[in-house]
Amino acid sequence: MTNPTLATYLLRDGAGVPLVLLHGFPLDHRMWVAMVDELPQGPRVIAVDLPGHGHSDLGQLPASLDATADLVHATLREQGEGNAVVVGLSMGGYVALAMAERHPGFVRGLGLVDTKSTADDDAARDGRLRVAAAVEATQTLDAVMGMPAKLLGPTSELERRSLYPTVYAWIRSQGLSGVAWAQRAMAARPDRTDVLRSFGGPVAVVVGAEDQVTTVDDARHMAGAARDATLAVVPNAAHLSAVEEPAAVARAVADLHARVR
Ligand code: MLT
Structure with a gap:
């Protein structure tokens, strides 16, 4: 099996435990740039293009987030990082x-933004497999090009119209095989709520108040399960809170980093 080579980006130089940023689907490291601009000076900030996205290839990586976590960990270790806030x-x-499950000694703190710890139900899983098949059958990204309307919320629709062409262009630039693989x-x-129950480091859960993809309830579920969690509900943002309200997300990320001992 040929492992892909992951593209990583030093978005900010600094010292101490580094901050590693992992993007959403079907995007790449560029979605973090505005948030990093709002971070106070501090740690080194490394953003990763996940397999098949941005400038990372796919090699023969199985369609598995476990394999992805191992690859991100191995890539960072090869670059000399001994641990990170992820x-x-x-x-x-x-x-x-x-990563927290498979490499607990590496992950010193965990930031969970517009995400959830539960697995898909059958309908969601079937929907993803249909999207993967449609991308391959049509050899187009048509099946995911409607996503900006789901990722961005009503406030962005009214007040941040320029985000739509930006997000649209980010999606349009992703490869077909990476999109199908990710789905x-x-x-x-699997459900990884138990990982939160056993994780020993600080956790920051962040969610856009308008997020309809991974909801405030999903965020509360994660924050309730973790041993040491904060919950930030970001007003006027949806599923791309780090893009829509980068300063608010930067505050939560900086606070998480400060809690790492
Ligand atoms: C994402 O933003 O990464 C996706 O919406 C995740 C998902 O489809 O569950």
Whole structure:
């Protein structure tokens, strides 16, 4: 099996335990740039393009977020990182939880933004498999090009219209095989609520108040399960809270980093 090479980006230099950022679907590291601009000076900030997204290839990686978590961990270790505060948005959060389960000594703190710890129900899983099949059958991204309307909320629709072409362009630039792979990998993920129950480090749960994809209830469920969690509900933001309200998400991420001992 050929493992893919993951593209990583040093978005900010700094010191101490680094901050690792994992993006949502079907996006790449660019979704974090506005949030990083709002972070106070502090740790090194590394963003990763997940397999088949951005500038990361797919190799022969199985459609598995466990394999993805192992690959992100191995990539960071090869780069000399001994541990990190890992922050993931949506799909990135699923990978962050898998990292916390599989590499608990590496993950010092966990940021879960617009994501959930539960698995898909049958209908959601079937929907993902249909999207994967449609992308491959049509050799287009048509099946996911409607996503900006789901990812961005009513406040963005009214007040941040310029985000739509940006998010649309990010999605349009993703590869067909990466999009199909991610749908299958997310469909196969287990419930990882127990990971939160056993995780020893600080957890920050962040959710856009308008998020209809992973809801405030999903966020409350995670914060309630974790041993040491904060919950930030970000007003006027939806599923891409880090893009819609980057300053509010940066505050929660900086606070998480400060809680790591
Ligand atoms: C994402 O933003 O990564 C996706 O909405 C995740 C998902 O489909 O569950």
